[in-house]
Amino acid sequence: MGVNGWNVYNLNEVYAFTSGLSKNRKEFGFGYPFVTFKDVFYNFFIPDELTELANTSDKERLNCSVERGDVFLTRTSETLNELGQSSVALKKYPNATFNGFTKRLRPNGRSEIHPEYAGYYFRSPKFRSEITSMSTMTTRASLNNDIMSRLKITLPPLEEQKGLSKILLALDEKIETNNKINKKLEEISQIIFKQWFVDFEFPKVDGDPYKSSAGEMVESELGMIPKEWEVGTIGDYVKVKSGYAFKSSWWKSNGIAVVKIKDINNRTVNTSDCSFVSEKNASNAREFIINGGEILIAMTGATIGKFAIVPKMNHSALVNQRVGKFFLGDKPFDRVSFLYCTLDQSYVHDEIVSRGDGSAQPNISPNGIESIKIIIPHISILDQFNRLMKSNFRKITQNVYENNKLVNLRDTLLLKLMSGEIRVPLDSQGEVS
Incomplete structure (x- = not known):
């Protein structure tokens, strides 16, 4: 039993461990969806759409499937801080498999685990420091099943897990909204750049496009x-x-x-x-x-x-x-x-x-x-283009600034929420109040 009466388990009491697929390079680029090392390393949650493909058999797709609630950990890396980075699947990915440099942790059904909570817990400073202290470093940092079995997970009651996740997801949704806005602003800038400086269809004094109007x-x-x-x-x-x-x-x-x-x-x-x-x-x-x-x-x-x-x-x-x-x-x-x-x-x-x-x-x-x-x-x-695009790039830098503040807030809250220093207030229906 941990702080606040929360339950603390070894990972092997909560999850079953499975290694991913190691295949020849020629087996990639076609076939079925594939969770890559980068998908795990860079994301709290597995991306909604998997962009990589692998040529996999029926047996491989059965043994290395990807289901909602599955946790993926990077099991080997060049440095300790890159080891044990996690990503959690929030849906079933039909016919998908995952990379051999990662481990899949699948809930064994003995405890109630909210997948969104798991996504934040495994990225929390609390868990990251435990990974660093217990992993081994030879020529590369590595995690094996024995080490993973001794790692801990703290589980509040399910409704509190959901409430905690709801708070953190709201911050991440705002971050993602800003990222989408920035992507669109960049796309607009590139479209106009191409029109003016590649296709040479910049506006003449009379407003007509230069090249197509006999410039x-x-x-x-x-x-x-x-x-x-x-x-x-x-x-x-x-x-x-x-x-x-x-x-x-x-x-x-x-x-x-x-x-x-x-x-x-x-x-x-x-x-x-x-x-x-x-x-x-x-x-x-x-x-x-x-x-x-x-x-x-x-x-x-x-x-x-x-x-x-x-x-x-x-x-x-x-x-x-x-x-x-x-x-x-x-x-x-x-x-x-x-x-x-x-x-x-x-x-x-x-x-x-x-x-x-x-x-x-x-x-x-x-x-x-x-x-x-x-x-x-x-x-x-040149000056006309820079003036036209100026507000786009100001907005991009402002959004990134806001995202950096939101990330810092999220990470601070993550530390305090996962340690129980801050509790999630719930109403009589179990909703965040």
Whole structure:
């Protein structure tokens, strides 16, 4: 019996463990739905639609099925903090199977477990710290059935599980709404970018689309372009520099945040889980202070070319040496739209990747990025596009800022709710009051 009279069990008292499928690469890309390592690693709950396929047999689909309430844990990883990341299925996925680098925990029916509660419990700091303390580290971190059997789960009464989940789901639904808005705003920006700068159908003075209304085109090394436009480079539009080389001995648990490549995800920058340096050690890197609306880019490693827009921020942050910062000036929102959409063009990304030197750890220099050739529009059209898209990118950074606050609130509540420090008030019908 745990705090507040809540029941505490070993995982093997509540769940049956099953390993996933390990198959040859040639068996993927066709067949039946497949839960990947990434699906588990990046999501509290298994995505509604599975995008990967695997060629599986009837027996494999029977033994490695995916049902509502199933918990998936990453059983092996390169670092301890990436081990035991969880995702919970909230529905049955017909004919689906799951990855061999994960374990499936299926409720054995002896205890009442609300799947949404499980999704938050297994991602809670309480469970994450237990994973880290009990897992083994050889060349890779790993979880086996013996270790998993000794891990604990705390179960409040079912109605309290549902009430707790309802509170946290409301926060996640708002986060997801903001993400959908941002995705739509980005899509709109890219559609207009393509119309203006790829199809050359930007509006003339009279409002007619340029190319289809006999706008004059001239030859260039990148093909036909509008008259008065030119072929230039990214560096003609904006300069980029590698961040500051902070010493490993300077890292602290608090102070001034330093953005590393790992903090660039989903086209934005997460500053809630950064490394930190003191004010004194940050003083030499003042030119690498980042502000909302600026663009950062990964300049080394497997994710070279990954870029992100910096959200609105309420604290200072700096850029580490393997991250590049584009210098857009004092008013980045006046110029960020064209840069963001340019970096999102596949040929630009491919060019960045191809210029990465080194086989084991590819790197690209600031000059390598700046020298990539692009079409430079006439300044009047460029300014018009940036003005038109400015509100979109302001809204995107505002939504990410709000999401970061919601995530922090959710994680704080998660810690307090799972420990019983905060109890969920329920009315006589068992609803959250």
